[in-house]
Amino acid sequence: MSDDTVAYQHLLSTLLEIHAKNRSSNDFEDVDFVDFSETEIQQLAESLWANRFSESRTDFQDLVGKLVAEKTVQK
Amino acid sequence: MKILSLKLTNFMSYKGTHEINFDVPDASPVILFLGENGHGKTTIQHAARWCLYGETNYKERKIPLFDLLNRKSYEAAPAASEVDMEVVLEWEDSKKNYELTRTWSVKKDSSGWVTGSATPSLRIDHKNPVPTTAIPEYVQRFLAKEISHFFFFNGEIQDEFDKMTSNDDGASFIKSEIEKTLSIPVITEAINWLHGKESSESTAIEKANRDNAKIAQYAFDKEQALKEKTVLENELKIQMEKREKARTAIAELNKKIGNIEEVQGLTASLNIETGKIDAITSQRREIFSNIKDHLSTNVWLPNSKYLLKVWKTAQDSKNEYEKAEESARSYLRNIELLSELENSATCPLCNSVHDNTPESVKNRKIDLQKKFDEVSGKYDLGFQGVMELLSLMGFETMKVSKAIDLQKEYDELGARLAKAKNAATEVRNRLSLHGNVDVKESMVNMRAFTQNEEEATRSINSYQEDIKKKASLIESLESAISKGGTVSPEKQAAYNAFRYLRFLFTSGKESYANLVRQQVETFASESFNSIISDKKFVGLKINDSYGVDLLMKDGKIEPLRSTGQAKISAISLINGLIKTAMPEGFILMDTPFGSLDMGHRREVCKWASNSGLKVSLFMHSGEFDRNIDSEFFGNGIGRIYRIHKVDDNESSISVEV
Numbered sequence: 001m002s003d004d005t006v007a008y009q010h011l012l013s014t015l016l017e018i019h020a021k022n023r024s025s026n027d028f029e030d031v032d033f034v035d036f037s038e039t040e041i042q043q044l045a046e047s048l049w050a051n052r053f054s055e056s057r058t059d060f061q062d063l064v065g066k067l068v069a070e071k072t073v074q075k
Numbered sequence: 076m077k078i079l080s081l082k083l084t085n086f087m088s089y090k091g092t093h094e095i096n097f098d099v100p101d102a103s104p105v106i107l108f109l110g111e112n113g114h115g116k117t118t119i120q121h122a123a124r125w126c127l128y129g130e131t132n133y134k135e136r137k138i139p140l141f142d143l144l145n146r147k148s149y150e151a152a153p154a155a156s157e158v159d160m161e162v163v164l165e166w167e168d169s170k171k172n173y174e175l176t177r178t179w180s181v182k183k184d185s186s187g188w189v190t191g192s193a194t195p196s197l198r199i200d201h202k203n204p205v206p207t208t209a210i211p212e213y214v215q216r217f218l219a220k221e222i223s224h225f226f227f228f229n230g231e232i233q234d235e236f237d238k239m240t241s242n243d244d245g246a247s248f249i250k251s252e253i254e255k256t257l258s259i260p261v262i263t264e265a266i267n268w269l270h271g272k273e274s275s276e277s278t279a280i281e282k283a284n285r286d287n288a289k290i291a292q293y294a295f296d297k298e299q300a301l302k303e304k305t306v307l308e309n310e311l312k313i314q315m316e317k318r319e320k321a322r323t324a325i326a327e328l329n330k331k332i333g334n335i336e337e338v339q340g341l342t343a344s345l346n347i348e349t350g351k352i353d354a355i356t357s358q359r360r361e362i363f364s365n366i367k368d369h370l371s372t373n374v375w376l377p378n379s380k381y382l383l384k385v386w387k388t389a390q391d392s393k394n395e396y397e398k399a400e401e402s403a404r405s406y407l408r409n410i411e412l413l414s415e416l417e418n419s420a421t422c423p424l425c426n427s428v429h430d431n432t433p434e435s436v437k438n439r440k441i442d443l444q445k446k447f448d449e450v451s452g453k454y455d456l457g458f459q460g461v462m463e464l465l466s467l468m469g470f471e472t473m474k475v476s477k478a479i480d481l482q483k484e485y486d487e488l489g490a491r492l493a494k495a496k497n498a499a500t501e502v503r504n505r506l507s508l509h510g511n512v513d514v515k516e517s518m519v520n521m522r523a524f525t526q527n528e529e530e531a532t533r534s535i536n537s538y539q540e541d542i543k544k545k546a547s548l549i550e551s552l553e554s555a556i557s558k559g560g561t562v563s564p565e566k567q568a569a570y571n572a573f574r575y576l577r578f579l580f581t582s583g584k585e586s587y588a589n590l591v592r593q594q595v596e597t598f599a600s601e602s603f604n605s606i607i608s609d610k611k612f613v614g615l616k617i618n619d620s621y622g623v624d625l626l627m628k629d630g631k632i633e634p635l636r637s638t639g640q641a642k643i644s645a646i647s648l649i650n651g652l653i654k655t656a657m658p659e660g661f662i663l664m665d666t667p668f669g670s671l672d673m674g675h676r677r678e679v680c681k682w683a684s685n686s687g688l689k690v691s692l693f694m695h696s697g698e699f700d701r702n703i704d705s706e707f708f709g710n711g712i713g714r715i716y717r718i719h720k721v722d723d724n725e726s727s728i729s730v731e732v
Contacts, residue, residue, distance in 0.1 A: 007257050007656045010590040015583040022579070036575070044576070048265050052258040053215035060265055064272075068572040072565040 012045045040067055076217065076659045077689050078123070079172070082163040085145040086125070087118045088726040095119065095728065097661075097689065099713025105683045108693040108728075110718030115726030116693040120227045120663055126162035126177045128220050129193060140193065144181060147724040157182050160193075168217055174198045175214065222256045225649050229665040250621045253648075256656045257591045262584045269577035276570035283566070290556050297552040304545040311538040318531030324524040331517055334509050341506050348499035355492040362485040366478045406447035413440040591655055592617055599644075599651030600626070602686065606643045606678035615644055623648060638670040646679065650686055661689035668698050677707040684711020 019041050036044075044067070047059040078097040083089045099106055110116045121138070124131035131138055144160045152158045161178040179193035197210045205213065218226060254260055417437065600614030612633075616626040623644045625633040635641050646667070653660035667683075668676045676698075683690040705712070715731040 005656055005658050006594055006654065007591050010594060011258075011262070011583065011587045014586040014590060015579060018579055018582045018586065022575075036572075041579070048261060049258065052261040053219035054212055055215070057261070057264060057268065061268060064269070064573075064576060068569050071572050072568040 008045070008049050011049065012042060015041050015045050036067065036071075043067075076168045076657060077166060077661050079165040079167055080163075081119065081123055081126075081165075082161075083118075083122045084161040085148040085158060086122050086160055086162055087143055087145060088115045088720075088724060089118065089122075089728070090145045090147045090721075090725045093728050095716060096714065096730075097691065099689065103684075103710055103713035104686070104689045105680075105708055105711045106689075106691045106713055107699065107715045108691060108718060109696045109699050109715060109731075110693075110726075111696055111720065114718045114720040115728070116718055117229070117665055118726070119693065120229070120665060122162045123164055123663070124223065124227060126164040126175055126195075127214050127218060127223070129177065129195065140179065144179070145724065147722075149181065149183065152183050155182075155184060166217055172200050173213065173217065174201070175210070219255065222252060225252070225256060225652060226661060227663050227665075228645075228649060228667075253595070253621045253652060254588075256652050257588075257595070258656070259584065259588055259591075262580060262587065266577055266580045266584060269573050269580060273570060273573035273577050276566060276573055279566055280570055283563075293552045293555050297549055297556065300545050300549045300552065304542055304549065307538050307542045307545060311535060311542060314531045314534040314538060318528055318535060321524045321528035321531060325521065325528060328517055328521045328524060332521065335517060338506060338509050341502050341509075345499055345502040345506065348495045348502060351495040352492055352499060355488045355495060359485050359488045359492065362481050362488065366481045366485065403447045406443040410440050410443050410447065413437075413443070592619070592621070594655045595621075595648070595651040597651070598654040599623075599647040602647035602650040602682055603643060605685070606647065606675060606682050607640075608674045608678060615647060617648070621648075639672065639675055642667075642670055643675060643679070646682070650682070650688065653688060659689075660687070661691070663691040663693065665693040666695065666698075667692050668694065676704075680704055680707035680711070681709070684708050 016038055019036065019038070023035065044060065044063060047063045048057070051057045051059045080094060080096050080098065082092060082094040084092040097106060108116050108119060121131040121143070125143060131143075144158070148158050148160075158181045159178055160181060161176060163174060163176045165172065165174045167173070174197070176196045176198075177193055178196070180191050182190050184190070195207065195210050196204045197213055198204050199213075214220075417440070596615060596617040599617065603615045604613065611628060612625050613628050614626045616624040616632050618624070623635065625635060625640065625644075627633055635644055646664070649662060653662065667679055671679065683692060717729050717731050719727045719729070721727055
């Protein structure tokens with residue numbers, strides 16, 4: 001990760017922490033919760049960060065699209 | 076991320092090419108640019124901005140391109156020649172070297188007008204230039220334009236400090252700028268994008284659900300239509316059976332009706348024959364009565380035939396007698412004639428002389444006499460006897476004759492009666508072959524059957540039309556049903572995935588924003604504490620709007636009260652931001668010491684040396700006292716540039732050894 005900044009670390013840790021809580025809770029079990037791995041969440045954070053000064057957010061959007069497509073196929 | 080060098084050619088007051096080396100050791104991160112006011116310190120920042128973004132501003136005003144061109148170079152260039160204005164910025168990021176060149180080739184025509192536009196060129200690790208369209212992306216990654224003013228900080232403009240630390244309306248601007256630095260808008264955009272995707276999926280699902288409801292209704296309607304169609308088909312079947320039955324009955328009846336016509340003919344014939352029989356019988360009865368009238372009451376009628384036969388015999392005898400009498404008379408006359416002839420020489424009939432011998436006449440006369448005698452006797456006796464017999468039998472000749480005529484007529488009628496009876500018998504025999512046919516009833520039944528057949532046909536047509544409509548309805552419903560509308564598991568999963576990610580990033584953004592704000596506050600407070608001389612302050616307090624207050628030892632919050640506090644707070648805030656959001660930072664600060672007392676100047680110098688950033692300070696020559704400030708900076712000064720003014724249109728820059 002080239003942009004290994006304090007801010008990015010905060011973003012990543014925040015997302016992972018919330019994700020971990022969500023995965024361990026039952027809140028999403030009732031609605032066909034689509035699980036994402038920690039690695040996937042990290043990839044999403046990285047792609048978002050990579051696009052932070054770009055006019056387009058294609059890295060993030062493409063990754064989300066790819067992951068969602070994979071999840072839906074798995075379903 | 077650090078700036079390595081900046082090379083200016085014919086840019087603003089810098090005529091010709093001037094190169095500034097920003098590459099200094101980490102231990103000596105401070106570069107000082109020293110010069111008088113208007114000698115070209117700020118031009119260094121303009122050059123860097125123009126190179127990066129193709130434009131630069133003074134306050135809110137964009138500086139026209141032509142104003143960036145070194146006037147002296149332009150004026151010195153001969154007519155119809157070209158003058159190049161160029162800035163080359165070299166930086167390092169993630170161990171890669173970037174060299175961005177922006178060139179404006181100015182063509183000077185005879186009238187003094189310039190043409191052409193500036194073009195950028197970027198080479199990475201000294202390789203071939205990247206496509207021009209990709210350059211803005213690399214520039215943004217290096218230093219986004221939106222936040223660049225934090226890195227090219229101009230302390231000459233008090234407004235900048237005020238914005239940085241304001242708690243009033245300006246705070247919304249600085250909040251926005253700081254959030255950009257911390258990439259919060261990127262997260263917001265991602266959330267919005269995820270929300271859009273989620274909404275899109277949600278809309279699709281809602282539509283599918285609505286379609287499902289419709290399809291459920293279609294399915295219900297189809298079931299109803301199928302049931303109704305089945306009922307109609309059953310009714311149709313019944314009506315068809317009914318019609319078939321009626322048609323069969325009609326066919327049978329038609330067959331019968333064909334016989335009926337024959338029977339009607341036969342019956343008419345029978346009636347005629349029967350009438351004949353009746354009439355003849357009546358006539359015969361009358362004739363028989365007349366016969367009785369003409370016959371004697373003493374005569375037994377049944378014997379009349381025989382009596383008549385007798386009478387006929389008698390009559391024949393009478394006729395024979397009369398004939399004999401006539402013959403006798405003829406004989407007699409002939410005898411008389413013969414006698415006369417015998418006594419005369421000429422013929423009494425023709426007066427001619429015959430040579431007949433008297434002998435032969437005589438003999439002839441004798442024969443005739445014999446015959447006359449024979450006949451005459453018969454006549455006399457037979458006729459009289461017959462007449463007497465008849466008289467004895469009581470017949471009156473005329474009556475008997477009439478009775479005989481009647482009898483003849485009676486017999487003829489009897490023959491006709493027998494013929495009529497035979498004909499009637501034959502008709503009856505033929506009628507008996509047809510069994511018992513009730514013509515009237517058959518005709519009534521025929522009308523009823525025909526009516527049934529017509530009614531059934533009408534019903535069948537109606538049912539068939541209804542069935543056709545139902546079938547069409549069912550087909551259209553099936554078509555609508557087949558088009559689906561079911562929420563696919565994929566779509567639901569996609570919706571759930573987008574929904575979850577939006578939830579995750581929304582929650583994450585809130586936590587992240589709080590965390591980085593606290594982080595900025597922590598870093599800024601460290602800087603602030605290292606600079607501020609008044610130790611009653613223990614740091615800065617940054618509120619949600621990134622407005623800055625002073626945090627007291629006792630935990631109380633105080634607002635900024637002086638320009639110096641604001642300046643130190645702004646420097647601290649920038650430091651906090653850069654440390655939070657950048658892997659390696661640099662800052663070009665113009666006029667950093669304005670409004671600062673000596674103590675705070677010293678602390679800023681110390682901060683610059685120890686901030687961990689590459690700090691370029693653009694200072695008025697009079698602000699720098701080598702003897703004093705060198706002590707403040709310690710070994711932090713990596714390089715000093717001196718900027719001189721050659722004339723109003725030319726500056727020079729040189730490294731101070």
